[in-house]
Amino acid sequence: MAVLVVAEITDGALSMDATAKAVTAARPLGDVTVLCIGSLARAAAGEAATISGVARVLCAENALYGHRLAEPVAALIVSLAGEYAHIVAPATTDAKNILPRVAALLDVMVLTDVTAVVDADTFVRPVYAGNAMQTVRSKDEKKVITFRTSTFEAAGTGDPVTIDDVAAADAPGLSEWLEDRVAESDRPELTSAKIVVSGGRGVGSEENFAIIEALADKLGAAVGASRAAVDSGFAPNDWQVGQTGKVVAPDLYVACGISGAIQHLAGMKDSKIIVAINKDEEAPIFQVADYGLVADLFQAVPELTEKL
Amino acid sequence: MKVLVPVKRVIDYNVKVRVKADGSGVDLANVKMSMNPFDEISVEQAIRLKEAGQVDEVVVVSIGVKQSQETLRTALAMGADRAILVVAADDVHNDIEPLAVAKILKAIVDEEQPGLVLCGKQAIDNDMNATGQMLAALMGWSQATFASDLEIVGDKAKVTREVDGGLQTIEVSMPTVVTVDLRLNEPRYASLPNIMKAKKKPLDEKTPADYGVDVANRLEIVKTAEPEARKAGIMVESVDELVSKLKEAGAV
16 A cells, blocks of 8 residues: 655745655655645655655645645545555644644544554554653554654655646635744754754843854754743744654754753653753753763853864 | 633653553553643633633533543632543543544534633643544534634634744634643642632533443554663763763764
């Protein structure tokens, strides 16, 4: 049977990293068809067609799918579901919004944040903020899955495959997009960055976050934050790393002024190397850190920036 | 307008979970349980809407073991008017899946006819993030997930959502299902007099059979394992030492 991968597309641009990782996860399940949905989807479809391992690309370009509202997009995916045994996507906020709706419309369960494929019916997913790994076997005929991208390598690129257009499905007209407030950033995207520098409550203020950003820029890193830092207004919410924010697994994660609550660890403990800088030597973050430094971050972080 | 708020009894968010040695699951015997943190936020939001005069009645519902009534009493003490408990499991280790929960909630919504269902965005035990979306699908209603701001204007709700790149504002037709994110509000504590009063508020007890819903799991849990442990790290004495260690490891 075939697998339908719902590509991650924002404002007409394909998120190559997230989509290519979902393709890697999907390949053992069957022939991969990538579905590109948006008010602008043509260019994204062209790019998706170059991902290695993709057999076919479907392009659903229609004004109905601007900003990918859950109701029309879910209706479209359900209209195409017939020939696919697996309908999958990278576990982004977009997919988390849409795929459970698709699953319920098909009367099947959804498997979210899957980290490993055992066989066509059996999958591993973290539960309890990543403190337990559950292997589950689905008894449903169709499997609707979101894959945690941080645990899969991105597929490479090759010669483009065919792109076919698909017609829009009947849309229920229940919702309307009003506005986006996009956080401006020239830095690498948090979930795909090789290095992440994060600040927590210990940073103390929005102004002080500049020292975290300076270190990040020196390393070419993305900037992350703990919930405490976001709640205190030091950093925007889309920087949040953790159980309810983004899950990252970079080569290097530098945690500054972060105590290491269970909920934060859930979002970064699969990083290859973890560095913790904290003045409290009892902070739980030191239990997962490969290199720990007990120090005042206001001295240590600028010094580190200078010496790198 | 009536608001329905589903709440879940889960392991307290501060508890470090223990995986059972035989791989059969997480040990929930004698562990502190509480209301799912996201559900506290949805209860709070429902009460705020009532205080603002936009809502007449707040009905809370929980599905699971009998002890979930403690969670419902907590919601009643915060200010909800009435509760429905659907006893669907006799062992705390049996987690009813989001699809079954959504089907039970659909039956309750059909009966109660709320104008709005306010759910948490995810439960911190199964980390599914699916029930609200599934309920909206089954009802054929609009949905607004990961809400950090909610404004009801006439028969529409204007919702700001926390999405990957920042914030997105959408307008959905009512009735609707809204799932709440952390930053929607700061939930209140129940005062002692309100906890006492909550004991007298109505709490109906039901079963899935009352709603004709089969709660059998679609996902069979094959095993539950500890995540791989990280090997012990080292403490460095200075920034210089940290820099040299990182260079040795090829990390910078």
